Amino acid sequence: MKKALSLLSIFGVAMIAAFVPESAHAAEGGELTKLGLALGAGLGIGIAAGVAGLGQGRATAAALSGIARNPGASSKILTPMIIGLALIESLVIYALLIAFLLQGKI
């Protein structure tokens, strides 16, 4: 099953790679470029935000279970949790910067 799926995906990418250069020659100045830039900007920030949401969810879940076991240590758990969340979020901010740069070129 896995081998069939990987084979199918390689075949699909080969099909796309075979047909894209034809239309690149056929398109005028910037149509395909604009499509590529817009898709890149949108998908980039979308995937970054989604995966960062997962990561921050795991960090918050661990912090909450720590607070649930030991409510007295709540403030000592809160500070590293906030630091961890901000560091994960900074990776999304780097992706947002790239998305802005791409979107500015459209």
Next chain:
Amino acid sequence: MEHFSWFTLLGLDKYDYILGSILVLIILALAGLKISKILSSDDSVLPDDKFSVRTIFEILTIDFLFDLFTNMLGSREKAKLYFPILGGAFFFIMFANLLGIIPGFLPPTGNFNVPVACGIVIFVMYNYYGFKENGIEYLKHFAGPVIFLAPLMFVIEIISHFVRPVSLSLRLFMNITGDHMVLGVFTNLVHYLIPAIFVGLGIFVSLLQAFIFTVLSAIYISLAVAHDADIE
């Protein structure tokens, strides 16, 4: 989206961020002068009754920052030694970010140059403290654990050291700019009640980004001045 700030009335629109930084420094200098005048009188050990400028700064400095730096740096003497640069970074960035929440001002950290300046200052200073504390053995930090891996580890460590001011400054700049842009877009969409939530988010992000910058700078300084016996 056009920006309006009070400085456009004076015609100094291009120098928004320089004038904003000067305004933040004037506010901090005035607060510092007022607190030092209160502290030099006789009964300065007792805290004030009411909620005053001195109380805000005392809560932020003594309760919050000093304990934080003692935890990060390891000892109270080191926290006192490195307090000026870390506390200065915290207060400058916090007041610069909060200046953007007030309608009619643009945050100085929203321009690309100011967070890069903060990042470069922290980078130069933690290397300086590393050389001052450890001497030439500070370069052994770049060598890694085992001596024959040193050439490879040197390149990796140099790259990771140079990424640090880039990441510090980019994180601060993009958080404040993105937050400002989100507020602008939502005010364009719904003119009346909903943007208040984003102003609240803006206050939270401003405080959090100042805190994160300071904590990361403290961690970098503590890594730089750690003696070799402490690492293992």
